[in-house]
Amino acid sequence: xxxxxxxxxxxxxxxxxxxxxxxxxxxxxxxxxxxxxxxxxxxxxxxxxxxxxxxxxxxxxxxxxxxxxxxxxxxxxxxxxxxxxxxxxxxxxxxxxxxxxxxxxxxxxxxxxxxxxxxxxxxxxxxxxxxxxxxxxxxxxxxxxxxxxxxxxxxxxx
Amino acid sequence: xxxxxxxxxxxxxxxxxxxxxxxxxxxxxxxxxxxxxxxxxxxxxxxxxxxxxxxxxxxxxxxxxxxxxxxxxxxxxxxxxxxxxxxxxxxxxxxxxxxxxxxxxxxxxxxxxxxxxxxxxxxxxxxxxxxxxxxxxxxxxxxxxxxxxxxxxxxxxxxxxxxxxxxxxxxxxxxxxxxxxxxxxxxxxxxxxxxxxxxxxxxxxxxxxxxxxxxxxxxxxxxxxxxxxxxxxxxxxxxxxxxxxxxxxxxxxxxxxxxxxxxxxxxxxxxxxxxxxxxxxxxxxxxxxxxxxxxxxxxxxxxxxxxxxxxxxxxxxxxxxxxxxxxxxxxxxxxxxxxxxxxxxxxxxxxxxxxxxxxxxxxxxxxxxxxxxxxxxxxxxxxxxxxxxxxxxxxxxxxxxxxxxxxxxxxxxxxxxxxxxxxxxxxxxxxxxxxxxxxxxxxxxxxxxxxxxxxxxxxxxxxxxxxxxxxxxxxxxxxxxxxxxxxxxxxxxxxxxxxxxxxxxxxxxxxxxxxxxxxxxxxxxxxxxxxxxxxxxxxxxxxxxxxxxxxxxxxxxxxxxxxxxxxxxxxxxxxxxxxxxxxxxxxxxxxxxxxxxxxxxxxxxxxxxxxxxxxxxxxxxxxxxxxxxxxxxxxxxxxxxxxxxxxxxxxxxxxxxxxxxxxxxxxxxxxxxxxxxxxxxxxxxxxxxxxxxxxxxxxxxxxxxxxxxxxxxxxxxxxxxxxxxxxxxxxxxxxxxxxxxxxxxxxx
Numbered sequence: 030x031x032x033x034x035x036x037x038x039x040x041x042x043x044x045x046x047x048x049x050x051x052x053x054x055x056x057x058x059x060x061x062x063x064x065x066x067x068x069x070x071x072x073x074x075x076x077x078x079x080x081x082x083x084x085x086x087x088x089x090x091x092x093x094x095x096x097x098x099x100x101x102x103x104x105x106x107x108x109x110x111x112x113x114x115x116x117x118x119x120x121x122x123x124x125x126x127x128x129x130x131x132x133x134x135x136x137x138x139x140x141x142x143x144x145x146x147x148x149x150x151x152x153x154x155x156x157x158x159x160x161x162x163x164x165x166x167x168x169x170x171x172x173x174x175x176x177x178x179x180x181x182x183x184x185x186x187x
Numbered sequence: 188x189x190x191x192x193x194x195x196x197x198x199x200x201x202x203x204x205x206x207x208x209x210x211x212x213x214x215x216x217x218x219x220x221x222x223x224x225x226x227x228x229x230x231x232x233x234x235x236x237x238x239x240x241x242x243x244x245x246x247x248x249x250x251x252x253x254x255x256x257x258x259x260x261x262x263x264x265x266x267x268x269x270x271x272x273x274x275x276x277x278x279x280x281x282x283x284x285x286x287x288x289x290x291x292x293x294x295x296x297x298x299x300x301x302x303x304x305x306x307x308x309x310x311x312x313x314x315x316x317x318x319x320x321x322x323x324x325x326x327x328x329x330x331x332x333x334x335x336x337x338x339x340x341x342x343x344x345x346x347x348x349x350x351x352x353x354x355x356x357x358x359x360x361x362x363x364x365x366x367x368x369x370x371x372x373x374x375x376x377x378x379x380x381x382x383x384x385x386x387x388x389x390x391x392x393x394x395x396x397x398x399x400x401x402x403x404x405x406x407x408x409x410x411x412x413x414x415x416x417x418x419x420x421x422x423x424x425x426x427x428x429x430x431x432x433x434x435x436x437x438x439x440x441x442x443x444x445x446x447x448x449x450x451x452x453x454x455x456x457x458x459x460x461x462x463x464x465x466x467x468x469x470x471x472x473x474x475x476x477x478x479x480x481x482x483x484x485x486x487x488x489x490x491x492x493x494x495x496x497x498x499x500x501x502x503x504x505x506x507x508x509x510x511x512x513x514x515x516x517x518x519x520x521x522x523x524x525x526x527x528x529x530x531x532x533x534x535x536x537x538x539x540x541x542x543x544x545x546x547x548x549x550x551x552x553x554x555x556x557x558x559x560x561x562x563x564x565x566x567x568x569x570x571x572x573x574x575x576x577x578x579x580x581x582x583x584x585x586x587x588x589x590x591x592x593x594x595x596x597x598x599x600x601x602x603x604x605x606x607x608x609x610x611x612x613x614x615x616x617x618x619x620x621x622x623x624x625x626x627x628x629x630x631x632x633x634x635x636x637x638x639x640x641x642x643x644x645x646x647x648x649x650x651x652x653x654x655x656x657x658x659x660x661x662x663x664x665x666x667x668x669x670x671x672x673x674x675x676x677x678x679x680x681x682x683x684x685x686x687x688x689x690x691x692x693x694x695x696x697x698x699x700x701x702x703x704x705x706x707x708x709x710x711x712x713x714x715x716x717x718x719x720x721x722x723x724x725x726x727x728x729x730x731x732x733x734x735x736x737x738x739x740x741x742x743x744x745x746x747x748x749x750x751x752x753x754x755x756x757x758x759x760x761x762x763x764x765x766x767x768x769x770x771x772x773x774x775x776x777x778x779x780x781x782x783x784x785x786x787x788x789x790x791x792x793x794x795x796x797x798x799x800x801x802x803x804x805x806x807x808x809x810x811x812x813x814x815x816x817x818x819x820x821x822x823x824x825x826x827x828x829x830x831x832x833x834x835x836x837x838x839x840x841x842x843x844x845x846x847x848x849x850x851x852x853x854x855x856x857x858x859x860x861x862x863x864x865x866x867x868x869x870x871x872x873x874x875x876x877x878x879x880x881x882x883x884x885x886x887x888x889x890x891x892x893x894x895x896x897x898x899x900x901x902x903x904x905x906x907x908x909x910x911x912x913x914x915x916x917x918x919x920x921x922x923x924x925x926x927x928x929x930x931x932x933x934x935x
Binding site: 119131172 | 663
């Protein structure tokens, strides 16, 4: 099968890779670029563990082809902290014990960041509906909602 | 909100909420889970699975697959031996079908190839000749004398005659005069219930990377709740010596009991042995649903007699569980747990396990208890409703307490049920007004909690820091809790301690992370290892001061002279002792190895408010509060997290989650779209109230907390819904179609 050459920006860095035409962006990130922060929980877009941004839009990277990333700007969990400075959402998740096993956490953080960029002051219900595509099996979501709201407050007052 | 039952020692670190040591790794994507590592020369492993629920495997032709360029190994059950131990043989047969495929999704062959795509293509070239057999997936149908027999010859001797050969085991618990008890009752309610099989639903599919050399030495990286169990099972299946297999547990993306056994690990090792290269297997979600541990599916009868004033006079349960295609004793735990919350003069529970053409059951958080207690708590609630009694008062009136002979035998020591019920009664939730069409339900819950084989090393580093090495994968923040207990005992700051989870070659055996045992048992071993190190540090100081060892004692992180007679020496800190340890006898370490006893049982009470949409049958959870006795909450945020997470899983079980089998015996919903776990918008806030009734079996009073919280939601939600719609519900899940049917039957 003929591979596809892709030139993209990932977390602000120019990146080139080749992938098979049917290969998902998630597989390309994980297996070709060593970016294993995005997880495959289902491969069918139902769990959100593979959430990334594609030109600013929140997507499940298991439902996007690697080839579609050509000339696009991709944002992953690996780009969320600035060097050793955690994003307020990341710090808030630690402070609020909003993660247990942590395997859904990268996807939820990427999704929550996308929410706060659109809506810096969401209601609890808005947070719950925005994150309804991200399954967490450990926490019952309670502390996740609190962590997002606390980070949102800090970011509004920053 | 922390409610202390009695005053206790003043803790400095235990009871605080420090950041977890794995936090930064997990919020930055740096933490490595099962599927996140690779090895040079690594092959991709894939597994071929039976499309039939029950079929004889007449032949498997792998020649075309082996001939495909890029394929390096193909295996079937012929590549494994036949272990003598029956339970080991069952695990092996579940990993790779031998002679018969026993359920839809049962593994029949596996391939290792240079890429997942080539491995996938090779699977299509394997020709399996099946002879389909009649199948049975329903628990009650499997009992019938003429039901298709899933496995013959697996019936234990104590099974009463007259049932299908599918029945594998029988159990009986209880005491007292049942007939006499029922004769004293003013009202007797007898009901039958069914519960669907559910899946643990961990977000991380099973994954492993196996590498075996031609010298027979092997390394295995996998997501598991117990690397030592993986080692002993895989070594047994592959005929290896345990020392030659090093198993390293990855970060684990959820387990809940479902990662206490093996599915792909022996397969990956066998492929690696055959191919001579590392092999990585990662399950798809479809495989996780079809071939890894769901819970038992159950059919339960409960009969309870009560006086007009709410005292239970007699109680009986008959539990029929199916743990799938292999013998399973989860029903024993259900039968023991069913009436644990009550102080009863006459109680009996009987249990049977029956084989069905479903995947082999794996434990799921308090295995067996949620179903049994759901049925019991539903009948108790119906009696309360029928007799016009307050359901909380009735629980208090009948509650097990210290000195109660439990329904399953032992007499309870200090337990927290009454305090937990009192806390629920006093909470604003219980008195909050309800709107029209809304109702409130409650349920008690219980879990035994376990101790088990445990081994910890604690090294005092020369810079005054401490490294704790333990052997249980951290599924809910246990590294933080263990570091806290080490810091507490040593009298140093939490930040000075780092706890790591060892591979199987670096520490002695530790039982699986299960039974809510880790914070209790590993914590206890850590405290004792710290005391061992303290003893050694005091001995070093005694040597320095030139006094007797027992004239030195440890307090708040310092060695001090025991009294005026010991001499006048300035206290020496842990850091000072560590810094000169090479001059006083060498490195200092503490160890503790034991089979932990004394895990205190745990009770919880949940309150749930619901509103049912009478047009669609959909249910909204309006308010939810969890009350639970934690003994001592070491890291309260993670105790709350267990309470909230367990409650959410229980709510999912109550409302939506269900293995649905078609008439063809195939699983109809092996994906998160059709097997619907709760999402954030399905749930309200989950309030928590931690009670602390110290466990006498632990120096800090710690009890396990992880499992109890999944028990009460099933009945709490069902009781609320039954009251909301004015008709008793008796099957789980209470999905909208089930509720609509009940509404129609009630003429509502």
